[in-house]
Amino acid sequence: MGLYIILGILGILVLLFLIALLHSLVIKDKDTTSLPRPVDPVYSDRLAKRFSKLIQVKTLSYTREQDNIIPFHQMHKEMETLFPNVFQHLRKVEFEGGSLLLKWRGKSSEKPMVLMAHQDVVPADKTDWSFGPFSGEVTDTEVYGRGTLDTKSTLFSFYQAVEELLEEGFKPEQDIYLSSSTDEEISGFGAELAVEYLKKNNITPYIVLDEGGAIVSGALPSVKRPLALVGVLEKGYLNLKFVAKSRGGHSSTPPKNSPIPRLAAFITDVEKRFPLKTKMIPEVEDLFKTAAPSMNGTYRFLFGNMWLFKPLITWLLPKINPYGRALLSTTIAFTMQNGSDAANVIPSEAYVLCNLRTHPIQNIASSIKVLQKIANKYDLETILVEGREASPISNTNGDTYRYLYDQIKAAYPDVQISPYIMLGGTDARFFSEVTESAFRFSPIRMIIMN
Numbered sequence: 334m335g336l337y338i339i340l341g342i343l344g345i346l347v348l349l350f351l352i353a354l355l356h357s358l359v360i361k362d363k364d365t366t367s368l369p370r371p372v373d374p375v376y377s378d379r380l381a382k383r384f385s386k387l388i389q390v391k392t393l394s395y396t397r398e399q400d401n402i403i404p405f406h407q408m409h410k411e412m413e414t415l416f417p418n419v420f421q422h423l424r425k426v427e428f429e430g431g432s433l434l435l436k437w438r439g440k441s442s443e444k445p446m447v448l449m450a451h452q453d454v455v456p457a458d459k460t461d462w463s464f465g466p467f468s469g470e471v472t473d474t475e476v477y478g479r480g481t482l483d484t485k486s487t488l489f490s491f492y493q494a495v496e497e498l499l500e501e502g503f504k505p506e507q508d509i510y511l512s513s514s515t516d517e518e519i520s521g522f523g524a525e526l527a528v529e530y531l532k533k534n535n536i537t538p539y540i541v542l543d544e545g546g547a548i549v550s551g552a553l554p555s556v557k558r559p560l561a562l563v564g565v566l567e568k569g570y571l572n573l574k575f576v577a578k579s580r581g582g583h584s585s586t587p588p589k590n591s592p593i594p595r596l597a598a599f600i601t602d603v604e605k606r607f608p609l610k611t612k613m614i615p616e617v618e619d620l621f622k623t624a625a626p627s628m629n630g631t632y633r634f635l636f637g638n639m640w641l642f643k644p645l646i647t648w649l650l651p652k653i654n655p656y657g658r659a660l661l662s663t664t665i666a667f668t669m670q671n672g673s674d675a676a677n678v679i680p681s682e683a684y685v686l687c688n689l690r691t692h693p694i695q696n697i698a699s700s701i702k703v704l705q706k707i708a709n710k711y712d713l714e715t716i717l718v719e720g721r722e723a724s725p726i727s728n729t730n731g732d733t734y735r736y737l738y739d740q741i742k743a744a745y746p747d748v749q750i751s752p753y754i755m756l757g758g759t760d761a762r763f764f765s766e767v768t769e770s771a772f773r774f775s776p777i778r779m780i781i782m783n
C-alpha cells in the first residue's frame with residue numbers, strides 16, 4: 334500500500350514536471366519580426382542640439398535656505414526660447430522655488446492627463462566626466478551632461494512634443510498638464526504644491542506619468558528582448574536607531590555584555606534569519622511572467638511556470654539575489670554606527686542605524702514591532718528616526734494602464750511591457766493622493782551594464 338502511495342506521488346511529480354517543461358517550450362518567444370522603429374538621423378541631431386541647451390543650465394535642486402532661484406529662471410528663459418508656442422498657448426502657474434505647472438486646454442476637461450519631470454539635478458564632480466557635466470557636449474552619438482537621463486530628457490521630450498503638435502494646429506482630446514518641480518532630488522515640496530493646486534481646483538487626473546521605469550535591456554538574467562518597465566509603486570523609507578547603554582568602563586577590565594557586543598549580536602541575528610515578511614505580489618509575478626518567454630531554457634522553465642514554482646522562487650530568490658529580496662520584501666541595511674571616542678574606553682552608549690526600504694506587504698508599524706522584539710532580546714532601545722510608507726499600488730487592471738500599454742507598444746513594437754516596483758522615490762508619490770493611476774515610466778531605451 335505504502336509503495337503505491339510513493340509511486341503515485343512520484344507519478345504526479347513527473348507529470349507536473351512534464352507539463353511545466355512543455356509549457357516552457359510553448360511560451361518561448363519566437364517573434365523575430367518586431368523591430369524598433371527607425372530613427373531619423375537629421376531630426377535626432379536637431380533635437381540633440383536643442384536638448385543640450387537645457388543640460389547647460391546648472392539647476393542644482395532648489396532649497397528655501399539657499400533660495401537659489403536664479404538658475405531656474407535661466408532654465409525657464411531657455412525653455413521659453415526653445416518652446417515659444419508652448420509658452421504662448423499654455424497657461425502657466427509658477428510655484429515657490431520655480432516649479433512649473435502648464436495647462437494645455439483640450440476639447441474636454443474630463444480625464445485630464447499630467448506629464449511630470451523635474452528641472453533640478455544632483456551635483457556633479459567634474460573629474461568623473463569625459464566632458465564637463467554642464468557642458469551639454471553633443472558628439473556624433475551622444476549628448477553628455479548631468480540630467481540627460483534624470484530627467485531633463487523627459488522634460489525636454491514632452492515640451493518638444495507639445496511644441497510640434499501646436500505647430501501642426503493639434504488640439505488634444507483632454508486637458509494636459511505639464512508639471513516639473515525644482516527639488517525632486519532632495520525630496521522637496523515642489524510637486525506637493527502642484528498637487529495642492531490640483532486639489533484646490535478640483536482637478537482629478539485620469540493618468541499621471543512621471544519618471545521611474547524605462548525600456549531596459551539586460552535587467553533580468555538571459556532576457557534578450559527589451560522590457561518596458563512601468564513603475565506602479567514606490568517603496569517607502571524608514572530609519573531606525575538601535576541604542577545600547579551600559580555603565581561604560583575601562584578596556585583593561587572589560588565587563589560582559591557591553592554595548593558593542595550586544596549591537597553586534599543583534600545585527601548578526603537580523604542578518605542570519607531575515608525577520609520580515611516575504612511575498613510575491615501580483616505586480617512582481619507579472620514582471621517574471623512577461624520576461625519568461627525571452628529567458629533561456631532553465632530560467633524559462635522556472636519563471637514561466639509560476640503556477641508550480643512560485644513558492645520555490647519566493648523562498649529562493651531573496652536568498653541568492655539582493656534585487657530579488659528588494660522585490661519581495663522590505664529590505665534592511667545597517668548603515669551607520671557609533672561607539673566611544675577613544676581606543677581604551679568602553680562606550681556607555683553605542684548605536685547602530687538601520688535603513689529600511691518598506692514594501693507595501695508590511696507597513697512601518699509592523700516592521701518596527703518585529704525588529705523591536707529582536708532588539709529587546711539584546712537590551713537595546715529602538716528609536717524611530719524617520720519614516721515614509723510605501724506608495725499605494727497603481728491600478729494595472731483599468732483603462733489607464735491599458736492605454737499606456739497600447740501607447741508604448743505602438744511606439745516601441747519590439748518591447749515587452751510589464752509593471753514593476755520602484756526601489757527609489759519620485760515626485761509621483763504625491764500624485765497618488767489624487768489619482769489611482771500614477772505610473773512611473775520614461776520612454777527611453779537603457780542598457781544595463783553588468
Ligand SMILES: [Zn+2]
Nearest residue numbers: 483484517544
Ligand atoms: Zn529623477
